[in-house]
Amino acid sequence: MHPRLGDLEGNLALHRDWIGRAREAGAALLVFPELSLTGYAIRDLAPSLALPGKGGPLQALAKEAGGMTVAVGALVEDRAGPPANAGVILERGRVAFVHRKVYLPTHGMFEEARYLSPGDRFRVHRSKPLGMSLGVLVCRDLWHLSSAVALSWRGMDLLVGMSASPGRDLSEGRPGGDGFGSRHMLRLLDESYARCLGAFVVHANRVGTEEGVTFSGGSEVRDPTGRLVAEGPEGDEALVTADLDPDLLRRARSALPLERDERRELVAREVRDALRERGRRPAD
Amino acid sequence: MLSASAADAPRTDPRAAAEVLTRALRDEVRRTGFERGVIGLSGGLDSAAALMLAARALGPANVVAFALPVAGSPPEAFAHAQETARAAGVELRTLDLAPVLASLEKALPGSGGDRVRRGNLAARARMIALYDLSAAERALVIGTSDKTEILLGYTTLWGDMAAALLPLGDLYKTEVRALARHLGVPAAVVDKPPSPDLWAGQTAEGELGFAYADADRVLFQWVDLGRRPADLVAAGYPADLVRAVERRVLGSSFKRKMPLVLKVSSRTVSMDFRLPRDAGT
Numbered sequence: 007m008h009p010r011l012g013d014l015e016g017n018l019a020l021h022r023d024w025i026g027r028a029r030e031a032g033a034a035l036l037v038f039p040e041l042s043l044t045g046y047a048i049r050d051l052a053p054s055l056a057l058p059g060k061g062g063p064l065q066a067l068a069k070e071a072g073g074m075t076v077a078v079g080a081l082v083e084d085r086a087g088p089p090a091n092a093g094v095i096l097e098r099g100r101v102a103f104v105h106r107k108v109y110l111p112t113h114g115m116f117e118e119a120r121y122l123s124p125g126d127r128f129r130v131h132r133s134k135p136l137g138m139s140l141g142v143l144v145c146r147d148l149w150h151l152s153s154a155v156a157l158s159w160r161g162m163d164l165l166v167g168m169s170a171s172p173g174r175d176l177s178e179g180r181p182g183g184d185g186f187g188s189r190h191m192l193r194l195l196d197e198s199y200a201r202c203l204g205a206f207v208v209h210a211n212r213v214g215t216e217e218g219v220t221f222s223g224g225s226e227v228r229d230p231t232g233r234l235v236a237e238g239p240e241g242d243e244a245l246v247t248a249d250l251d252p253d254l255l256r257r258a259r260s261a262l263p264l265e266r267d268e269r270r271e272l273v274a275r276e277v278r279d280a281l282r283e284r285g286r287r288p289a290d
Numbered sequence: 291m292l293s294a295s296a297a298d299a300p301r302t303d304p305r306a307a308a309e310v311l312t313r314a315l316r317d318e319v320r321r322t323g324f325e326r327g328v329i330g331l332s333g334g335l336d337s338a339a340a341l342m343l344a345a346r347a348l349g350p351a352n353v354v355a356f357a358l359p360v361a362g363s364p365p366e367a368f369a370h371a372q373e374t375a376r377a378a379g380v381e382l383r384t385l386d387l388a389p390v391l392a393s394l395e396k397a398l399p400g401s402g403g404d405r406v407r408r409g410n411l412a413a414r415a416r417m418i419a420l421y422d423l424s425a426a427e428r429a430l431v432i433g434t435s436d437k438t439e440i441l442l443g444y445t446t447l448w449g450d451m452a453a454a455l456l457p458l459g460d461l462y463k464t465e466v467r468a469l470a471r472h473l474g475v476p477a478a479v480v481d482k483p484p485s486p487d488l489w490a491g492q493t494a495e496g497e498l499g500f501a502y503a504d505a506d507r508v509l510f511q512w513v514d515l516g517r518r519p520a521d522l523v524a525a526g527y528p529a530d531l532v533r534a535v536e537r538r539v540l541g542s543s544f545k546r547k548m549p550l551v552l553k554v555s556s557r558t559v560s561m562d563f564r565l566p567r568d569a570g571t
Contacts, residue, residue, distance in 0.1 A: 013571075046567075185306070
């Protein structure tokens with residue numbers, strides 16, 4: 007989808023439209039991209055666009071969603087001051103879960119930490135209607151491999167990826183062929199998470215432009231074997247639909263039992279050791 | 291002349307860039323409430339490529355191209371503008387700015403004899419014309435500067451840099467040439483040396499003192515790949531070239547900024563309080 011920058015009312019209306027279309031398509035889960043309710047390049051509009059995590063427009067939208075589980079991208083008020091860039095799960099008529107984006111990219115063209123507060127945890131949401139545990143990661147969270155691993159350790163069955171990824175790199179010979187090099191990276195991440203964590207991946211990436219930047223689109227759904235089940239266009243809005251068979255989780259994790267074999271204590275020990283070692287190096 | 295490996299040079303895929311820029315140009319024009327664009331067509335490479343993109347993005351009937359000649363503009367430039375407009379399917383109109391420039395030169399003693407002043411006057415006269423045509427035609431001014439020109443500051447402040455959008459602003463000159471070829475810009479326009487066309491025999495490369503292909507390599511290595519100018523020299527790039535390019539980039543920063551606001555309050559516009567330009571659209 008292509009939200010309108012800084013137009014909360016207009017975007018709420020767009021969300022109601024898409025929810026209606028998804029309902030007609032018989033969807034149980036609908037995933038919107040990052041900051042779908044506000045647009046991405048919000049800068050100092052952020053305070054005016056922040057919503058309370060409970061009640062307010064998110065609650066109203068949850069009612070609208072009815073029996074569908076809906077993940078929307080919103081700015082959510084934060085006690086630290088600036089709002090958080092959040093992936094919000096609406097389910098059974100209420101705000102069921104909020105993931106605050108942990109990694110706020112601030113380099114080059116990105117300036118999120120200037121305007122926003124970061125989240126401090128990765129948790130899964132156990133969805134009763136879907137019978138699965140959902141992990142939500144917002145855009146840059148996905149590029150830090152440990153985010154998805156942390157969710158996997160908490161039992162994630164389905165990774166909800168929400169991105170507003172600016173298209174970068176059209177150089178000749180870039181990996182992945184036709185589209186932006188940056189979008190190819192998203193595809194690699196989706197496939198790797200699906201296959202290596204044995205989870206479904208539903209990743210919505212927005213389209214359109216803001217401030218001269220073109221978002222790279224190409225939302226996709228992967229099954230737990232890494233297979234691409236559905237893919238959206240790179241430049242146009244679309245409702246991308248897929249039928250997911252929950253039994254595939256069992257079969258994929260049996261065929262390739264990475265989750266069963268994961269050496270969590272060993273990894274935790276290694277991480278603790280590495281942290282201790284870094285702590286001894288004053289240069290860090 | 292440089293180490294000359296193909297990987298040194300910027301190489302944006304012209305086909306993919308055409309797709310992305312067509313869409314982005316359409317989106318960024320329409321969100322402002324405009325359906326149309328106006329472009330000053332010089333007969334040169336950049337304005338030709340910008341015109342082709344605009345015709346694809348908005349439809350040829352929604353693009354207005356103006357030839358804006360001044361005294362000294364070579365006749366072949368106009369012929370090239372005509373050829374380009376024909377290729378784009380866009381109607382070319384001519385607005386003769388020679389009398390405007392003559393009267394400015396008369397009112398501003400010494401400006402006519404000074405090449406820099408005269409060049410700036412011509413660029414700013416064109417800007418005034420394009421912005422008036424923008425209002426008259428309900429068409430957004432589409433600028434034609436490319437990444438090389440923007441970085442080198444080979445532009446006139448409030449002149450040719452004045453535009454609503456710069457669709458070619460993220461492509462180096464050599465990349466614009468490849469894009470122009472892909473978009474069907476006539477070969478005569480693609481292959482001729484870039485020139486402001488203010489007097490006979492003037493070329494951009496003659497004025498800059500280096501070739502675009504060489505400058506593009508240095509800029510690409512520095513800006514895009516993050517190599518430091520001193521390291522480029524150490525790697526065998528000609529020191530004169532690297533220094534000349536670096537000097538031009540640093541010395542022209544003011545052309546890429548809005549005027550400085552002198553701060554006294556705690557929340558200064560554009561320094562502390564920054565809004566997106568596309569808000570509400």
